[in-house]
Amino acid sequence: MKRVDLILSERELDAVIKAIDAAGAPGYSVLKHVTGKGPHGLVSDSMDFSGLGANAHVIVFCPEDVLPKLRQGIQPLLDYYGGVAFVAEAEAL
């Protein structure tokens, strides 16, 4: 089992979720209004009124064979809009 953590702008959340679904991942969790600091400086939710919003943190647990499709769907979005994704081993309790 793999764990994928994605951090991206809330504006691109719908597109990323579509890619996760299309890759056949069994599910995902979304944390909105994520603030902090990235390569382009501070990320805050103070521009939420403008529709720019803060970041979202998406967590996906999936079998290893889903990863190539997930990468294929998500990498172009991250390349175009920015954002990061990390993969780690996961083990059920």
Add this chain to the structure above:
Amino acid sequence: MDSSLILQNLLSPPVLFFFLGVIAVLVGSDLEIPAPLPKLFSLYLLLAIGFKGGLELQHSGLGGQVLPTIAAAVAMSLLVPVYSFLLLKLRFDGFNAAAIAATYGSISAVTFITAEGFLETQKLPFDGFMVAALALMESPAIIVGLLLVKLASPQRRPDAKEMRWQELLREAFLNSSVLLLVGSLVIGLLVAAYSPASVAKMLPFSEQLFYGALSFFLLDMGIVAAQRIRDLREAGAFLVGFSIVMPLFNSLVGVLISKGLGLEPGNALLFVVLCASASYIAVPAAMRMTVPEANPSLYISMALGVTFPFNIIVGIPLYMTLVNTFLPSPG
């Protein structure tokens, strides 16, 4: 410039609350407005101003100055990005120059709403069709900005990003602020024409809460603008100067067009404010999506950290003075 106009504007509740927000950040207060509230108030302001504009448009109709004024407003939103771009291209790459140029071609609804409040305190009338001009000036600058990127920024990088025109057009014409503003305008128009009895039921929401909501929203805008001040170091003196000089230049062009159109002083001020303001909602969202190469901290900080405060504090009374000078009232 008439100093009493500046003083009256400075001492109006929305501007004073704006200052309070700025001071809160500068003194390190923990004053913070939870993110969903400013969003709610910004949607409310767009709904209320659109509805009110629709009611007034139904009464004034589409004759007289309405269509020429709207056409002139759209022409300005197409033209301002072009000459802004030519100036900015002297110092910046095509991506940043186009994104900033589009920002200054589009408008700030909150500056427009603040100008309406200023006119109400001055007891100067204005017409509902100016809201239609406001709505129609949001989108053209986005399209021009993107065309400028396409023309002036050849695919010179190996990883140059392909533009997504379908998404861009949807973002330009169907973004939430344009949709809500135009939708509320049409609803106001329909209600005034076919259900006048329900107008009175809407007024406690759309009019009596309006000034308080604007003041509260400007408190948040003061906080956000002050937080953007530190980003201005990255922008540098040229862009900070541009953020003030370009609105002033656009206001002069706007006054001359208002004179040519024969607008009344109230409508002329609103037209000038539309020409002189810069977008920090529709354009940044569209540019971030379609020109990711441009640096958002530049165009957002300029519009929000310099031009917006300048316009609501000094600009509106200054533009009123220009209007009074070039378009003296017949009375």
